[in-house]
Amino acid sequence: MSPDKPHKRGGRRMDRPPAHSRFKAYFVHHLRSLIASLGNLYRHPFSNLMTILVIGIALALPAGLYLALDNARSISSNWDGATQISLFTKLTTSNEQAREMADRIRLYAEIGQVSVLTREQSRDEFQKLAGYGEALDALKENPLPAVLIITPTDAHAHPDAARRLIQKLQQLPQTDIVQLDLEWVKRLFAIMDIAQRSILVVASLLAMAVLLVVGNTIRLDIQNRRDEIIITKQIGGTDAFIRRPFLYNGFWYGLFGGLIALLLVGSSVAWLRGPVENLSLLYQSGYSLRSLDLRSTATLLLIGTALGLGGSWLSVGRHLKELEPR
Amino acid sequence: MIQFHNVFKRYPGGHEALADVTLQLGNGQMAFLTGHSGAGKSTLLKLISLIERPTRGQVLLDGVNIGNLSRRRIPYMRRKIGVIFQDHRLLFDRTVYDNVALPLIIAGYRHQEIGKRVRAALDKVGLLKKERVYPITLSGGEQQRIGIARAVVNKPPLLLADEPTGNLDPVLSLEIMQLFEEFNQVGVSVLIATHDLERIANMPYGVFNLRDGRLISNTVPAQEDSDHVA
Numbered sequence: 153m154s155p156d157k158p159h160k161r162g163g164r165r166m167d168r169p170p171a172h173s174r175f176k177a178y179f180v181h182h183l184r185s186l187i188a189s190l191g192n193l194y195r196h197p198f199s200n201l202m203t204i205l206v207i208g209i210a211l212a213l214p215a216g217l218y219l220a221l222d223n224a225r226s227i228s229s230n231w232d233g234a235t236q237i238s239l240f241t242k243l244t245t246s247n248e249q250a251r252e253m254a255d256r257i258r259l260y261a262e263i264g265q266v267s268v269l270t271r272e273q274s275r276d277e278f279q280k281l282a283g284y285g286e287a288l289d290a291l292k293e294n295p296l297p298a299v300l301i302i303t304p305t306d307a308h309a310h311p312d313a314a315r316r317l318i319q320k321l322q323q324l325p326q327t328d329i330v331q332l333d334l335e336w337v338k339r340l341f342a343i344m345d346i347a348q349r350s351i352l353v354v355a356s357l358l359a360m361a362v363l364l365v366v367g368n369t370i371r372l373d374i375q376n377r378r379d380e381i382i383i384t385k386q387i388g389g390t391d392a393f394i395r396r397p398f399l400y401n402g403f404w405y406g407l408f409g410g411l412i413a414l415l416l417v418g419s420s421v422a423w424l425r426g427p428v429e430n431l432s433l434l435y436q437s438g439y440s441l442r443s444l445d446l447r448s449t450a451t452l453l454l455i456g457t458a459l460g461l462g463g464s465w466l467s468v469g470r471h472l473k474e475l476e477p478r
Numbered sequence: 479m480i481q482f483h484n485v486f487k488r489y490p491g492g493h494e495a496l497a498d499v500t501l502q503l504g505n506g507q508m509a510f511l512t513g514h515s516g517a518g519k520s521t522l523l524k525l526i527s528l529i530e531r532p533t534r535g536q537v538l539l540d541g542v543n544i545g546n547l548s549r550r551r552i553p554y555m556r557r558k559i560g561v562i563f564q565d566h567r568l569l570f571d572r573t574v575y576d577n578v579a580l581p582l583i584i585a586g587y588r589h590q591e592i593g594k595r596v597r598a599a600l601d602k603v604g605l606l607k608k609e610r611v612y613p614i615t616l617s618g619g620e621q622q623r624i625g626i627a628r629a630v631v632n633k634p635p636l637l638l639a640d641e642p643t644g645n646l647d648p649v650l651s652l653e654i655m656q657l658f659e660e661f662n663q664v665g666v667s668v669l670i671a672t673h674d675l676e677r678i679a680n681m682p683y684g685v686f687n688l689r690d691g692r693l694i695s696n697t698v699p700a701q702e703d704s705d706h707v708a
C-alpha cells in the first residue's frame with residue numbers, strides 16, 4: 153500500500169505491471185535465479201561438491217569407455233595388415249610359373265606386396281598347422297598348390313576395393329581360388345559392436361544413477377527450503393516460479409558434473425598418452441592416443457546438463473505437490 | 479468482498495472446524511473475527527486465502543467461487559489477498575528488503591518499481607531504516623510490521639490477519655491495530671482474527687463471533703449489494 157496515494161476504492165482491480173515490463177522482468181528474474189542458484193551452490197560447497205563429483209564420475213565412466221572404443225576403432229582402421237589376399241594356383245602350376253605370376257601381379261597399381269609360398273612350403277605349413285603330417289606323408293604326390301600372398305596398397309585395402317581386386321585376380325588363367333582373409337577383421341568389428349552395446353548399457357544405467365542423484369539432492373534441497381516454498385505459495389507464487397531455482401540448481405549440477413567428467417577423461421588420456429606413444433613407436437606406427445573431440449565434448453556437457461535438469465524436474469514435480477499449503 | 483454461504487469445514491480427522499457459517503464482508507469494510515481458541519478462526523481465514531477448501535457451502539471472493547478454483551488460478555487469486563500471520567512467517571536468510579519485495583518479484587514487477595514500492599511499504603510501517611538488516615535481528619513487533627509491509631506491498635484489496643497482536647505488548651498491539659485502520663481508511667477490506675475481546679471492545683468495527691465452529695453473533699453491518707460499491 154503506498155502511503156501517499158489513496159487506494160482505488162474497494163481495490164477491485166489489481167495494479168499489474170504492463171505486459172512489456174513483465175516480459176523484461178521475466179528475463180531479469182530468470183537471469184537472477186540462475187545466478188542466485190549458483191550462489192546457493194557456493195553456500196553449501198561440501199555437499200554440492202559431492203553431488204557434482206558423483207555425477208562427474210558417473211559421466212566419466214561411459215565417456216572414457218567410449219573414447220577407448222573410438223581409439224580401438226581408429227587403430228584397427230590404420231592397420232595396413234588388415235587385408236590380405238591368398239591366391240591358390242591350380243595344381244598344374246609349377247613353382248617357377250607361380251614366381252612369374254607373382255612378378256606380373258606385382259606390376260598392378262593396386263598391389264603393394266606379393267610373396268610366394270612354393271608347393272613345398274605350402275605342404276610344410278599345412279603339416280605344421282593342421283597336424284596332418286602322417287596323412288600327407290602317405291601321399292606320394294604333394295596335393296598342395298603354390299600360393300601367392302598378396303597385400304593390396306592402403307588405397308585398395310578397403311573391403312570393396314579388395315573385392316574388385318579379387319575378381320580381377322580370379323580371371324587369371326592359373327588361378328584356382330582367391331581368398332580374402334577378412335575373417336579376423338570381421339571378428340574384431342563384431343567384438344567392437346558388442347563393446348559399443350555394452351557401453352550403451354553402462355551409460356544408460358549410469359544416466360539413471362545421475363537422475364537419481366540429482367533428484368535426491370534436489371529433494372533434500374526442497375526439504376531444507378520447505379518454509380520458503382510454503383510462504384512463496386501463500387503469497388501467490390506459481391508452481392513455475394517455485395520450480396525455477398531448483399531447475400537451475402539441477403542445471404548447474406549437470407553442467408559442473410559434465411565438466412568434472414571432461415577433466416577426469418582428459419587427465420586419464422594425458423596420463424596414458426606417453427606409454428601409448430612408446431608402445432606405438434615399438435610397432436613403428438606413430439599412433440597417438442586421441443582425446444575427446446569438440447563434438448564429443450559438447451555432447452558430454454549437453455547430456456550432463458540434460459540429466460541434471462531432468463533429475464531436478466522429476467524431483468520438483470513430485471515434491472512440490474506435497475508442499476501445497478493445506 | 480467476502481461471502482460465506484452455509485460453509486462447513488471438516489478436517490480429514492473428522493473434526494468439524496466450521497459448521498453452517500454464513501457471513502459477508504463488504505468492500506472497504508473492516509471487521510474482527512473472535513472466538514475461543516479452537517473456535518475455527520484460523521480455519522475461516524484459511525478458507526479465504528485458499529489454504530483449505532470448504533467441505534460444503536460456498537466461499538466467494540470478489541464474486542468468484544473459490545471453492546472450486548483450478549490449481550492454476552489459485553496463485554493469482556492469492557495475490558489479491560495480503561495475509562498476516564501470528565508467527566510472521568518471514569524468510570530469515572533474506573534481508574528485510576528482500577522479504578518485502580517477494581510478492582512483487584512473484585508478480586513480475588520491474589526492478590525500479592519494486593524498489594519504490596518496497597520503500598513505500600517499509601516507510602508506512604516505520605522500518606525504512608532497517609531494509610538491509612536480517613529479520614532475526616529485529617524485535618517481535620518489528621518482525622510483525624515487516625510481515626504487514628509484505629502483505630500490503632502488492633496493494634491487495636483485502637487484508638487478512640490471524641492474531642497479529644498475539645505475541646505483542648499492549649502498546650505495540652495498539653500501533654499494529656492503528657496500521658490496519660490506516661489501510662482500511664484508504665479502501666482496503668480488513669478482517670482480523672483475535673481472541674483479545676478487551677482490545678476490540680471499544681473499537682467501532684463489527685465483530686463475527688465463532689463458538690465451536692458456529693457463528694453465534696454478527697455485528698458487521700450488511701452492505702447493500704457489496705460487489706457494486708467499488
Ligand SMILES: Nc1ncnc2c1ncn2[C@@H]1O[C@H](COP(=O)(O)OP(=O)(O)O)[C@@H](O)[C@H]1O
Pocket residue numbers: 478489490491493494495513514515516517518519520521522
Ligand atoms: N489441519 C487440521 N487438521 C485437523 N484438525 C484441525 C486442523 N486445523 C485445525 N484443526 C482443528 O479445527 C478446530 C479449529 O481450529 P482453528 O481454526 O485453528 O481455531 P482457532 O484459530 O479459532 O483457534 C480446532 O479444534 C483444531 O484442532
Ligand SMILES: [Mg+2]
Pocket residue numbers: 519520521640
Ligand atoms: Mg488460530
